[in-house]
Amino acid sequence: MDNLEAEVRGLIAEIVEMEPEAIELDADFIKDMGLDSLRALEVLAALERKYRIQIPQERLLQLTSLRKVIEVTREVMGGKVAQ
Amino acid sequence: MKLDFEDVRRRLAHRFPLLMVDRALEVEPGRRIVVEKHVTGNEIHFLGHFPGRAIMPGVLILESAAQAAALLLACSREEALPPGTVLVLGTVRAWHFVKPVVPGDTLRVEVQVVKMVDAGAVVEGRVTVDGQEVAGGTLVFGQVQYGDGGQG
Numbered sequence: 001m002d003n004l005e006a007e008v009r010g011l012i013a014e015i016v017e018m019e020p021e022a023i024e025l026d027a028d029f030i031k032d033m034g035l036d037s038l039r040a041l042e043v044l045a046a047l048e049r050k051y052r053i054q055i056p057q058e059r060l061l062q063l064t065s066l067r068k069v070i071e072v073t074r075e076v077m078g079g080k081v082a083q
Numbered sequence: 084m085k086l087d088f089e090d091v092r093r094r095l096a097h098r099f100p101l102l103m104v105d106r107a108l109e110v111e112p113g114r115r116i117v118v119e120k121h122v123t124g125n126e127i128h129f130l131g132h133f134p135g136r137a138i139m140p141g142v143l144i145l146e147s148a149a150q151a152a153a154l155l156l157a158c159s160r161e162e163a164l165p166p167g168t169v170l171v172l173g174t175v176r177a178w179h180f181v182k183p184v185v186p187g188d189t190l191r192v193e194v195q196v197v198k199m200v201d202a203g204a205v206v207e208g209r210v211t212v213d214g215q216e217v218a219g220g221t222l223v224f225g226q227v228q229y230g231d232g233g234q235g
Contacts, residue, residue, distance in 0.1 A: 038173045038203060038225045045198035045205040057200035 008070050011050060015042045025067045040064070047073055084110040084158070091118075094157045095150055100127045103147035104154060104192075115195045116155035120147045124186035139184035144218045145175065148208035151192045152222055156204055159196070170203065170224045178220030188212045194222075202226040 006020075013020040016035055029035040040063040044055050047069070053076050063069050086094070086107035095102065109117040122139055129137040149172045156170060164170065184190065190210050197205040203226055209219040 036173070036225075038223050041198065041200065041203050041225070042174070042176070042205055042223055044200075048198060060200060060202075 004074060005066075005070055007050070008047070008073060009066060011046050012043055012066060012069065015039055015046060023066050026065050028064055030064070043069060051077060053077055084112075086110060086154070091154065094154055097150060101146065102150070103143060104150045107151075107154060108191075110155065110158050112155070112159040113196060113199065115193065116151055116158070117191065117193045118147075118151040118154065120190040120192065122184060122186055122188045122190065126186075129186065137186050139188075141180045141218070144180070144184060144190065144210055145178060147190055148192050148194060148210055148218070149222060151194045152204070152206045152208065152224065155194055155196070155206070156199070156224065159199060164226065167229050168226050169229060171227055172222060173203070173225040174221075174223035176221040176223065178218065178222075180218045181216050182212075184212060184217055190217070197221070 009020045009023060013023060016023070016029075016033065016039055024032075027033055029039060030037070040060055043063055044060055047053065048055055051073065053073075055072065055076050059072050059076070062072055084107075088105055091104050091106060092098075092102070095104065097103070103120050104118045105121050107116055107118045109115070124137055128140055128143065132138060132140050153170065190212060192208060192210050194206050194208045197207055199205075204224045206222050206224070207220070208222055210217050
């Protein structure tokens with residue numbers, strides 16, 4: 001697990017109120033984890049704040065699993081690895 | 084931009100006894116708002132909260148922040164919401180109450196946008212009385228169709 005994955009996992013865990021290690025990479029936030037769409041908005045806001053990035057709102061619908069959140073974050077950050 | 088009580092009423096759907104914003108001192112669309120809510124002993128909830136000692140219900144302090152946010156979002160949108168939809172308070176995160184609010188107090192509610200999208204917003208609210216924090220936390224709003232439920 002790289003830095004970015006660990007950080008994003010921790011950030012999501014706080015929002016969804018789960019233990020970080022309990023979040024499976026490909027578990028669908030809505031279908032598998034029973035979350036609602038507002039959690040994705042919170043995740044997006046938290047990512048923007050943590051990494052000082054701007055994530056276009058069109059990407060909101062893509063934030064459906066931990067893996068996808070990491071992918072979108074990495075892409076928006078331009079491949080830059082979190083310090 | 085400032086809003087007086089009539090301006091507020093034009094922009095919010097809330098009415099007596101649940102209109103919890105008296106005026107807006109500062110509105111920066113898309114960024115922040117500062118509103119005031121004057122608390123008087125004549126308000127109906129003090130009949131029961133409590134008969135021997137008037138304390139403003141915490142949920143109404145929260146409601147004041149939610150309405151300030153609703154006002155800010157209403158002033159911030161370039162386009163109206165799609166017909167039949169409304170923004171409702173969906174999540175209250177890390178909201179804390181620090182001290183009681185009583186008749187005679189004036190709530191100063193400052194709300195800042197953390198993130199705003201077409202279908203919702205994350206905002207942070209801080210409520211003070213005479214410069215001292217009485218409550219605060221994060222509020223998340225989402226867009227729903229009429230009849231889908233939700234609060235605020």
